[in-house]
Amino acid sequence: MSLDDVKGQKHAARFFRRAIANGKLAHAYIFAGPIGVGKAFFARELAKLLLCTQGKDDNCGECPTCLQVDANSHPDVNWINSPASERELKKKHVVEMRRMVGLKALTGEHKVFIIDDAEKLNEESANLLLLTLEEPPTGSLFLLLTGQPERMLSTIRSRCQVIKFRPLSRDLLEPLLDRLKVPAPEAKLLAQACGGSPGMALRWWQQGILPFRAELLARLTQIRATEVFSLATKIESHARQAADNRQAARWTVLDILQHPLLFYRRLWRMKVGAEAKDEVLDREWIEKLEPRLSPEEAREILEEVMLARGRIRANANITLALAELFSRVSQLQGLG
Numbered sequence: 001m002s003l004d005d006v007k008g009q010k011h012a013a014r015f016f017r018r019a020i021a022n023g024k025l026a027h028a029y030i031f032a033g034p035i036g037v038g039k040a041f042f043a044r045e046l047a048k049l050l051l052c053t054q055g056k057d058d059n060c061g062e063c064p065t066c067l068q069v070d071a072n073s074h075p076d077v078n079w080i081n082s083p084a085s086e087r088e089l090k091k092k093h094v095v096e097m098r099r100m101v102g103l104k105a106l107t108g109e110h111k112v113f114i115i116d117d118a119e120k121l122n123e124e125s126a127n128l129l130l131l132t133l134e135e136p137p138t139g140s141l142f143l144l145l146t147g148q149p150e151r152m153l154s155t156i157r158s159r160c161q162v163i164k165f166r167p168l169s170r171d172l173l174e175p176l177l178d179r180l181k182v183p184a185p186e187a188k189l190l191a192q193a194c195g196g197s198p199g200m201a202l203r204w205w206q207q208g209i210l211p212f213r214a215e216l217l218a219r220l221t222q223i224r225a226t227e228v229f230s231l232a233t234k235i236e237s238h239a240r241q242a243a244d245n246r247q248a249a250r251w252t253v254l255d256i257l258q259h260p261l262l263f264y265r266r267l268w269r270m271k272v273g274a275e276a277k278d279e280v281l282d283r284e285w286i287e288k289l290e291p292r293l294s295p296e297e298a299r300e301i302l303e304e305v306m307l308a309r310g311r312i313r314a315n316a317n318i319t320l321a322l323a324e325l326f327s328r329v330s331q332l333q334g335l336g
């Protein structure tokens, strides 16, 4: 494995190879791109490339260093993340990181700090991180991974170079899912549904989400005003069953809303001619809805889904936020 094996992100591999060859590696980068397109995978490969003692132009993938990085147990590669159920990356995580930054590298010239979901840094942790980014010790490399760079403090963004990670095309996704042992018919559907994110496609496959997704979209695309509360309650109880605490249930609802988000984005892109209509996935609902919606209405539904996700993320009452969203969808689809 190497940087070049991260599918769809060859531009990032070229960029870092050149920076390393020219001795121009900066201290801090933001990896910005959707969930599941390979940001963490790439960060790990980059750490191996910097630390491997055996390989010449690439990491060898076999030495104790490479194996330790792969196992997340190398002392000079530090992953900083908060539990998935927590909304914020708290100060204590950055305090601990700063303690590690202060220590000498144990094995070589580089120490790598990878902050996952960096948009979760709260103001206090972000300001503390800023102190480190302003005076980075020699040999330290900070990689801030995020799906929402716009939510990060501008003072942090201005100290980092932004590397964009792109959604993958279906031509890349289907063979990739095939290699990950996803059967062909499902791989085809998932590749269409996942918005270019192999990580998301794989997670959906492991969760067996396709039947639930189909039911959700079937109900949502023909929802009437009288049905908004029953669908909202159904989603909330599904999330509560799938998660082990209230906060995790909230994140599960955000996850579930990815399905309508990506569905209406595809529909809108079809309306404006940016995506082909010869779809296998969701054809029945697309055929029903497509003639009924103007491009503006499709776009408006998409925005409503994003707004609802924002409200739920900010701790709004889940059932009410969903019911409000579905009621808008119902009006815009002309069935309200």
Ligand SMILES: [Zn+2]
Pocket (backbone or CB within 6 Å): 052, 053, 054, 055, 059, 060, 061, 062, 063, 064, 065, 066, 067
């Ligand atoms: Zn190696």
